[in-house]
Amino acid sequence: MQSGIDMARVNYGSAIREAFVYLLDRYPKVFVIGQGLWAKWYVGNSMTDLDKFYGTERIMDSPVSELACTGAAVGASLCGYRPIVVHPRMDFMLYAMDAIVNQAAKWSHMVGGQAHPAVTIRGIINRGGEQGAQHSQALHAWFAHIPGLRVVMPATPQDARDLLIASVLCDDPVLYLDDRWLYELEEDLPPVVECPLEQEGSRVVSRGDDVTLVGAGYSAWLCREAAAALQQRSISAEVIDLRVLNPLDVSTVIQSVEKTGRLCVVDGSWSSCGLAGEVIARVSETLSPRKLLGAPVRITLPDAPAPTSGFLEKLYYPTLDTIMETVARLVIREGVHAKAVD
Amino acid sequence: MDMDSFELGDLANPRCYTEPLDIGGCDPVLLRAQLRMMLLIRRVEEKIGDMLAAQKIPTPCHLGIGQEAIAVGVSEYLRPTDRVFGAHRSHAHFLALGGEVTALMAEILGRDAGCSRGMGGSMHLWGGSVGFFGSVPIVAGTVPLAVGAALAAKKDGESAVAVVYLGDGAAEEGSIHESLNLAAVWKLPVLFVCENNLFSSHMHISLRQPSNRVARYAEAHCIQAATVDGNDLVVVSRTSDDMVAAMRDGGGPRFLEVVTYRWRGHVGYREDNDVGVNRSTDLTLWKRRDPIRRLVDALTMAGGWDNHAFHAMDEAVKTEVEKAWQQAETAPYPPASALLDRVYAERH
Ligand SMILES: Cc1ncc(C[n+]2csc(CCOP(=O)(O)OP(=O)(O)O)c2C)c(N)n1
Numbered sequence: 001m002q003s004g005i006d007m008a009r010v011n012y013g014s015a016i017r018e019a020f021v022y023l024l025d026r027y028p029k030v031f032v033i034g035q036g037l038w039a040k041w042y043v044g045n046s047m048t049d050l051d052k053f054y055g056t057e058r059i060m061d062s063p064v065s066e067l068a069c070t071g072a073a074v075g076a077s078l079c080g081y082r083p084i085v086v087h088p089r090m091d092f093m094l095y096a097m098d099a100i101v102n103q104a105a106k107w108s109h110m111v112g113g114q115a116h117p118a119v120t121i122r123g124i125i126n127r128g129g130e131q132g133a134q135h136s137q138a139l140h141a142w143f144a145h146i147p148g149l150r151v152v153m154p155a156t157p158q159d160a161r162d163l164l165i166a167s168v169l170c171d172d173p174v175l176y177l178d179d180r181w182l183y184e185l186e187e188d189l190p191p192v193v194e195c196p197l198e199q200e201g202s203r204v205v206s207r208g209d210d211v212t213l214v215g216a217g218y219s220a221w222l223c224r225e226a227a228a229a230l231q232q233r234s235i236s237a238e239v240i241d242l243r244v245l246n247p248l249d250v251s252t253v254i255q256s257v258e259k260t261g262r263l264c265v266v267d268g269s270w271s272s273c274g275l276a277g278e279v280i281a282r283v284s285e286t287l288s289p290r291k292l293l294g295a296p297v298r299i300t301l302p303d304a305p306a307p308t309s310g311f312l313e314k315l316y317y318p319t320l321d322t323i324m325e326t327v328a329r330l331v332i333r334e335g336v337h338a339k340a341v342d
Numbered sequence: 343m344d345m346d347s348f349e350l351g352d353l354a355n356p357r358c359y360t361e362p363l364d365i366g367g368c369d370p371v372l373l374r375a376q377l378r379m380m381l382l383i384r385r386v387e388e389k390i391g392d393m394l395a396a397q398k399i400p401t402p403c404h405l406g407i408g409q410e411a412i413a414v415g416v417s418e419y420l421r422p423t424d425r426v427f428g429a430h431r432s433h434a435h436f437l438a439l440g441g442e443v444t445a446l447m448a449e450i451l452g453r454d455a456g457c458s459r460g461m462g463g464s465m466h467l468w469g470g471s472v473g474f475f476g477s478v479p480i481v482a483g484t485v486p487l488a489v490g491a492a493l494a495a496k497k498d499g500e501s502a503v504a505v506v507y508l509g510d511g512a513a514e515e516g517s518i519h520e521s522l523n524l525a526a527v528w529k530l531p532v533l534f535v536c537e538n539n540l541f542s543s544h545m546h547i548s549l550r551q552p553s554n555r556v557a558r559y560a561e562a563h564c565i566q567a568a569t570v571d572g573n574d575l576v577v578v579s580r581t582s583d584d585m586v587a588a589m590r591d592g593g594g595p596r597f598l599e600v601v602t603y604r605w606r607g608h609v610g611y612r613e614d615n616d617v618g619v620n621r622s623t624d625l626t627l628w629k630r631r632d633p634i635r636r637l638v639d640a641l642t643m644a645g646g647w648d649n650h651a652f653h654a655m656d657e658a659v660k661t662e663v664e665k666a667w668q669q670a671e672t673a674p675y676p677p678a679s680a681l682l683d684r685v686y687a688e689r690h
Pocket residue numbers: 035064066091092095430431479480481508509510511512513539541542543608
């Protein structure tokens with residue numbers, strides 16, 4: 001209860017639900033379409049019983065028709081509504097690529113800025129648990145590649161709530177990507193203060209001097225955990241949560257690397273043409289090489305689809321240990337931080 | 343417009359079609375072999391269900407208990423050179439073609455001896471040697487692929503056919519409708535087998551489609567279709583035999599809608615995991631349309647078959663299933679190198 005503000009403890013999943021409640025209560029033009037919205041297990045605890053409170057006309061569970069549902073939401077958004085489409089897994093959303101990439105993303109520009117699809121497309125990243133290649137993908141980088149689409153990836157319960165609200169209130173099409181691996185994460189949240197999405201960007205979430213760790217979504221959480229653990233090994237890591245992947249703002253990263261001289265980007269997707277490479281490229285374009293104490297590194301998935309076998313899954317996903325080892329190597333290799341060796 | 347033809351009518355009413363099958367004119371030896379296959383599929387899936395309950399299987403499994411007659415009936419007249427595709431609920435599709443029980447179990451456990459070499463689990467099965475070209479969990483994902491397999495067969499001038507199993511939910515994906523049109527306009531030898539179990543996960547078909555007979559979509563694309571009791575092995579076998587024969591003769595695509603019901607929840611071992619939908623009354627009724635029991639009753643009535651014979655068969659099947667499970671459980675995992683080695687074709 002700091003500074004007289006009422007704080008409420010929620011987890012990431014229920015924080016998303018709070019955003020839905022906030023929006024549905026206040027904005028009559030908001031409605032939701034997606035699969036599993038009347039079931040309990042599709043989207044974790046993030047939408048529990050919304051159909052009971054707001055009715056099935058506003059919380060529309062749908063046929064297995066990702067393309068038409070997404071396209072319909074884009075269309076309704078052109079007629080004054082603020083629809084949210086929910087795809088319980090990003091993988092299913094690939095059927096909706098035309099509605100997202102050819103239509104929603106292009107609309108404003110194509111019609112001379114005279115119409116804007118204010119649609120929010122929620123894609124859930126859900127992986128592990130031996131679900132295999134078609135139920136595990138994190139394809140945020142694809143969408144961040146597309147001008148006209150805003151892409152957000154919340155890493156904390158507060159962002160899960162507030163960025164969803166900002167996405168829906170934004171006049172542009174927004175891809176809101178939440179991560180099932182964060183749903184249990186808890187935080188005390190202050191009351192909602194609406195904030196335009198246009199003003200949201202990357203953020204330093206913990207200070208440090210030896211190395212800059214960058215991530216988004218679950219990877220940002222991993223970076224924070226790694227920074228805390230690295231402290232015990234006398235390595236001081238600065239952590240940056242990207243939060244918004246498109247338009248991408250790396251000014252915080254550049255400032256940080258100017259100070260630390262070392263950059264490690266973590267991304268829970270593949271390397272090639274990916275988010276980590278993009279961050280490194282932008283830093284390299286801006287910073288003089290003389291400012292760098294070592295070559296930037298990225299930690300990503302191996303270049304393979306997600307395996308099913310639990311044995312291979314363990315090798316597949318980057319962990320806290322992967323980050324710790326990589327960072328320790330980066331810091332120690334450059335010889336600056338001898339005290340890091342214990 | 344005749345709206346009646348858009349509806350399943352009694353086929354969707356579990357109080358109907360519960361009597362013993364009409365096996366007149368059937369070969370009893372073949373019927374017993376088919377009964378054994380249905381029983382094998384059921385016991386395999388029950389075993390998988392038990393192992394899911396015991397938390398020995400981490401991968402998601404979609405059980406088709408109650409739907410066994412379909413795969414067994416459809417597979418009867420297929421050849422290893424045909425091309426069969428499945429979806430997320432495909433254990434039966436794989437086994438009915440002669441896929442090995444151990445290979446299925448090992449796959450579900452993520453072992454190298456699995457039918458997809460441990461890389462796929464329950465939802466991604468492969469069985470090239472028996473003509474099983476693959477199953478995937480992206481709903482409707484394999485439907486256009488089967489159309490392509492039929493196109494290849496036609497280009498080759500072979501009499502091979504493609505078969506794809508899809509659900510009533512899959513019929514809601516746009517690619518189904520494109521696929522039906524392509525198959526029709528190019529006269530491709532593909533059999534669409536729509537297992538209409540009235541549900542797509544937690545949602546009854548009445549909440550998803552304006553009428554419940556899926557074959558209407560095929561008819562709209564000028565594809566010859568039939569809608570039959572999917573829990574009647576004899577009817578499923580005969581209808582698919584006729585359809586496959588016509589396709590081999592260059593008759594173009596066919597659409598077989600088989601009405602059935604799954605006894606377990608959408609995913610996992612429980613009967614009641616379809617949260618938000620109370621299926622329990624219906625389920626009790628649908629269990630009376632048990633495809634296995636109806637065949638057993640018919641065989642018993644016809645004579646030369648009794649409870650004793652059934653139990654002997656069942657015991658043998660159960661022993662086979664246990665043995666397969668034990669073999670699978672002790673099989674090694676894929677090597678770590680499999681992660682990268684199996685992404686692209688090997689260069690020889
Ligand atoms: C593209 C896509 N959308 C959604 C899902 C989630 N899902 C998996 S199975 C299923 C139900 C499909 O129902 P149906 O085709 O009738 O097959 P059944 O489960 O009844 O065998 C759904 C919606 C998915 N796997 N892929």
